[in-house]
Amino acid sequence: MPFATFFPSPFNPSTTEHGAIQDSSWMASFMGLSSIFGLLGLVSQTYIGSSLKLLVLGSLIETGRRLCWWFIERFRIQYSLTAQFSEGDPAYEWIILFLTQERVWQRSRDFTVTAKNSQRKWTVQTSADPTTVGNAEYVPTYQAPQLFRWRSHWVEIKRGNERATANMNGVQHTSRLFLTIYTLDMNVLSELVEAARLRYVEVNRPHVTIHLTDTRRFNPQQMWTSIKHKIRRPLSSIILPEGLLDTLVQDAEEFLKSEDWYIGAGIPHRRGYLLHGPPGTGKTSTIYALAGALNLEIYSLSLASNLVDDSFLQNAASGIPKNGIFLIEDIDCAFPSRADEEEELNTMLEPLPRNTMRARPPRSVSLSGLLNVIDGVGSEEGKLFFATTNYIDRLDAALLRPGRIDRKIEYALSTIEQTKALFLRFFPAARFPQLAGPDTTEKGVKGQPVHILAEEFAETVPPQEFSTAELQGYLQGFKTQPVEAVRSVATWVEEERRDRAAREAREEERRAKAQMRAQQQIGGSVFGAAVQNPGPVPRRHVRDDGVLNHGKTGNAASHLGV
């Protein structure tokens, strides 16, 4: 319809009220305008029509698209299984190794490269030659899902956004992974997870897995966030007095096999071992070798950190799965030594600058917290508890009672037999055929040359004076020179004795000075100092006669020499 007809004008001659004929030029220009309006009307009419058509078409497409997604989603929900894995959980490690081996990330083109650590991540092998990869890890950065086929099923893998958890050290980010399997069969998921676990076990067969907590990344749901793999150590490489190791291994094996017996007898299925003795005598090495021999994973916790408190300990212990070894090294850390207490006291007695408050040295794990963890709820599910200490005397009797610590195993400095065995381990006949010749007799000793050397070495080293670690350190300096090692050992023993004597004298002097300072301050300005520095000294009391006494240890006065 023409525009003019559609919008009748008051200036249109046919519609003028008086019917007067207008001037012809005006008429002409009016006719021109009218035709432009008409044209515009035509165009806009076509435009609106097309727009309407487009609108309808667009709506149809969008509805179709949404419908498609809806069907796809319904299909996914109906015909797929989705599992989530979170960093820090062992299953996450299994699946990461599995995906790496399946080369799922191989098409990645965008990486974050980090120096290799022992924690397995999204590593992609970028080169067929392992030496080229070197000590770096290639972690794909993009979030796009990856699709692969596993046993005739389509599997989709997607990196989730990192989950942020707030803790006392700020916000902690944990990676997540979503695995979707397109199948109706629920078993496929558990089969895949089990296949990943078995592969992980197989790959780590030469290793012992050690789980560690990271106090900076405290998350009550996920305590064991760090994993290390140590080369499995054969039990035969541990040199201990005859029978000690065999008894320990048999005891642990017996324990693992007898869950039913424990349940039947109403005894909690747990076993505690305390390995005690001087440093470097093989306590930790024994536990690692045992874990390797029995295919157990170690969950190792140190009480030395100020951030480890009772609740941290409780959370960590309850996160240990069945048949795991819970290891607390240097368990005495939780309990201060007398030397520590003296040191602490001396520090407290030292004057502080004005207006300075002295913080009490943090020691966060309590004895009751520790006892609860060892025999509390959740500790009885087939867990082996191992603790090591250099100072068994510092441990409370409550901790050492059977049910908490079932076996105490003492480690000592190297005996003649151990020293000899260590020498033979360093210079095996296979590597030193010249020492494996026929039996000879020297200085009344008969045997292969290597045995005669070992005998001579062991006789020169005084028994029970050096730790196996110290002797190992000495022999490392003579890796290829067994004869030289024997020749020089007497000189080394003398030097070591001199060094020790000098160290002890220095330590004695330091302690004597500290004691003197403490006594002077107690006798003189101790009360002034106490007013200035109101740090609490809860376990100690100052007797009327000025003698220090320790509330807890009782006889501290004697060890202070007053």
Ligand SMILES: Nc1ncnc2c1ncn2[C@@H]1O[C@H](COP(=O)(O)OP(=O)(O)OP(=O)(O)O)[C@@H](O)[C@H]1O
């Ligand atoms: N009995 C032993 N048999 C074999 N190797 C030993 C033995 N004792 C110590 N070593 C060696 O000495 C080093 C330290 O040993 P380990 O850490 O097991 O000692 P430890 O008793 O746990 O010491 P610490 O009390 O200081 O923790 C290791 O390299 C280990 O190989």
